[in-house]
Amino acid sequence: MVKMKIIDASGLILGRMATKVAKLALNGEEIILVNCENAIISGKPSWVLAHWREKEHRTQPFKGPFIPKMADRMVKSVIRGMLPHGRWSEGSRGRMAHKRIKCYISVPLEFKDKKFETVDGADSADLKTQDKITVGELARLLKAKGHGK
Numbered sequence: 001m002v003k004m005k006i007i008d009a010s011g012l013i014l015g016r017m018a019t020k021v022a023k024l025a026l027n028g029e030e031i032i033l034v035n036c037e038n039a040i041i042s043g044k045p046s047w048v049l050a051h052w053r054e055k056e057h058r059t060q061p062f063k064g065p066f067i068p069k070m071a072d073r074m075v076k077s078v079i080r081g082m083l084p085h086g087r088w089s090e091g092s093r094g095r096m097a098h099k100r101i102k103c104y105i106s107v108p109l110e111f112k113d114k115k116f117e118t119v120d121g122a123d124s125a126d127l128k129t130q131d132k133i134t135v136g137e138l139a140r141l142l143k144a145k146g147h148g149k
Contacts, residue, residue, distance in 0.1 A: 022082035037136030
Protein backbone atom coordinates (compact mmCIF):
# COMPACT_ATOMS: atom_id res chain seq x y z
CA MET A 1 0.00 0.00 0.00
CA VAL A 2 1.30 3.42 -0.98
CA LYS A 3 1.32 6.06 1.72
CA MET A 4 -0.18 9.41 0.77
CA LYS A 5 0.85 12.66 2.43
CA ILE A 6 -0.98 15.96 1.96
CA ILE A 7 1.38 18.83 2.68
CA ASP A 8 0.35 22.47 3.09
CA ALA A 9 3.07 24.62 1.50
CA SER A 10 1.89 27.85 3.16
CA GLY A 11 4.80 29.57 4.87
CA LEU A 12 7.36 26.90 3.95
CA ILE A 13 10.70 27.79 2.36
CA LEU A 14 10.60 26.43 -1.20
CA GLY A 15 14.09 24.91 -1.46
CA ARG A 16 14.00 23.17 1.90
CA MET A 17 10.50 21.87 1.26
CA ALA A 18 11.52 20.63 -2.21
CA THR A 19 14.41 18.54 -0.87
CA LYS A 20 12.22 16.85 1.74
CA VAL A 21 9.37 16.22 -0.73
CA ALA A 22 11.80 14.80 -3.30
CA LYS A 23 13.21 12.41 -0.70
CA LEU A 24 9.74 11.28 0.36
CA ALA A 25 8.78 10.67 -3.29
CA LEU A 26 11.95 8.67 -3.90
CA ASN A 27 11.01 6.50 -0.92
CA GLY A 28 7.75 5.61 -2.69
CA GLU A 29 5.25 7.95 -1.00
CA GLU A 30 2.49 9.77 -2.88
CA ILE A 31 2.82 13.51 -2.17
CA ILE A 32 0.04 16.08 -2.58
CA LEU A 33 1.14 19.72 -2.18
CA VAL A 34 -1.61 22.30 -1.63
CA ASN A 35 -1.38 26.11 -1.40
CA CYS A 36 1.74 26.17 -3.57
CA GLU A 37 1.30 29.88 -4.22
CA ASN A 38 2.05 30.58 -0.53
CA ALA A 39 5.48 28.91 -0.48
CA ILE A 40 8.31 31.35 0.23
CA ILE A 41 11.47 31.99 -1.78
CA SER A 42 14.16 33.64 0.33
CA GLY A 43 16.19 36.50 -1.13
CA LYS A 44 15.58 40.01 -2.34
CA PRO A 45 12.45 40.04 -4.50
CA SER A 46 14.20 42.00 -7.26
CA TRP A 47 17.00 39.41 -7.42
CA VAL A 48 14.60 36.46 -7.45
CA LEU A 49 12.54 38.07 -10.21
CA ALA A 50 15.69 38.81 -12.23
CA HIS A 51 16.81 35.19 -11.85
CA TRP A 52 13.50 33.80 -13.18
CA ARG A 53 13.41 36.37 -16.01
CA GLU A 54 16.94 35.38 -17.00
CA LYS A 55 15.74 31.78 -17.32
CA GLU A 56 12.83 33.02 -19.42
CA HIS A 57 15.08 34.85 -21.90
CA ARG A 58 17.50 31.94 -22.20
CA THR A 59 15.00 30.06 -24.34
CA GLN A 60 13.99 29.77 -27.97
CA PRO A 61 10.27 30.68 -28.16
CA PHE A 62 9.22 27.60 -30.13
CA LYS A 63 12.02 25.16 -29.26
CA GLY A 64 12.31 25.58 -25.48
CA PRO A 65 13.27 24.96 -22.78
CA PHE A 66 9.85 26.06 -21.61
CA ILE A 67 9.95 27.75 -18.21
CA PRO A 68 6.77 27.44 -16.09
CA LYS A 69 5.11 30.62 -14.86
CA MET A 70 2.18 29.28 -12.84
CA ALA A 71 2.82 28.77 -9.13
CA ASP A 72 2.06 25.04 -8.96
CA ARG A 73 4.21 24.27 -11.99
CA MET A 74 7.05 26.42 -10.66
CA VAL A 75 7.05 24.43 -7.43
CA LYS A 76 6.97 21.12 -9.31
CA SER A 77 9.92 22.17 -11.49
CA VAL A 78 11.95 23.12 -8.40
CA ILE A 79 11.21 19.68 -6.93
CA ARG A 80 12.23 18.05 -10.23
CA GLY A 81 15.61 19.72 -9.83
CA MET A 82 16.06 17.85 -6.54
CA LEU A 83 15.35 14.46 -8.14
CA PRO A 84 17.89 12.35 -10.02
CA HIS A 85 17.23 13.08 -13.66
CA GLY A 86 20.50 12.31 -15.38
CA ARG A 87 18.90 9.57 -17.41
CA TRP A 88 15.16 10.00 -17.86
CA SER A 89 14.35 6.57 -19.25
CA GLU A 90 10.83 5.26 -18.79
CA GLY A 91 11.53 3.21 -15.68
CA SER A 92 14.01 5.47 -13.93
CA ARG A 93 13.70 6.27 -10.22
CA GLY A 94 13.53 10.05 -10.68
CA ARG A 95 10.80 9.94 -13.29
CA MET A 96 8.67 7.57 -11.22
CA ALA A 97 9.13 9.78 -8.13
CA HIS A 98 8.20 12.87 -10.16
CA LYS A 99 4.93 11.22 -11.19
CA ARG A 100 4.05 10.64 -7.53
CA ILE A 101 4.07 14.39 -6.78
CA LYS A 102 0.94 16.52 -7.36
CA CYS A 103 0.96 20.29 -6.83
CA TYR A 104 -2.14 22.49 -6.53
CA ILE A 105 -2.91 26.18 -6.25
CA SER A 106 -5.13 26.58 -3.14
CA VAL A 107 -6.95 23.50 -1.79
CA PRO A 108 -8.99 21.29 -4.15
CA LEU A 109 -12.44 20.19 -2.98
CA GLU A 110 -11.46 16.54 -2.52
CA PHE A 111 -8.82 17.56 0.06
CA LYS A 112 -10.86 20.19 1.95
CA ASP A 113 -11.70 17.94 4.91
CA LYS A 114 -8.37 16.09 5.05
CA LYS A 115 -5.66 16.74 7.63
CA PHE A 116 -2.60 18.55 6.27
CA GLU A 117 0.97 17.87 7.30
CA THR A 118 3.98 20.16 7.29
CA VAL A 119 7.66 19.61 6.55
CA ASP A 120 10.06 19.77 9.47
CA GLY A 121 12.92 22.23 9.01
CA ALA A 122 11.27 24.18 6.20
CA ASP A 123 9.25 26.65 8.27
CA SER A 124 9.75 30.33 7.44
CA ALA A 125 10.21 31.09 11.16
CA ASP A 126 13.75 29.74 10.67
CA LEU A 127 14.39 32.41 8.03
CA LYS A 128 17.04 34.81 9.29
CA THR A 129 16.39 37.51 6.69
CA GLN A 130 13.34 39.61 6.00
CA ASP A 131 13.93 39.49 2.24
CA LYS A 132 11.47 37.02 0.76
CA ILE A 133 8.81 36.65 -1.91
CA THR A 134 6.01 34.14 -2.27
CA VAL A 135 5.72 31.94 -5.33
CA GLY A 136 2.30 33.48 -6.08
CA GLU A 137 3.74 37.01 -6.10
CA LEU A 138 6.56 35.86 -8.37
CA ALA A 139 4.07 34.23 -10.74
CA ARG A 140 2.02 37.44 -10.81
CA LEU A 141 5.16 39.49 -11.59
CA LEU A 142 6.03 37.07 -14.38
CA LYS A 143 2.51 37.67 -15.72
CA ALA A 144 1.31 34.09 -15.46
CA LYS A 145 -2.19 33.42 -16.69
CA GLY A 146 -4.71 33.19 -13.89
CA HIS A 147 -2.63 35.16 -11.37
CA GLY A 148 -4.15 38.62 -11.63
CA LYS A 149 -2.97 41.49 -13.83
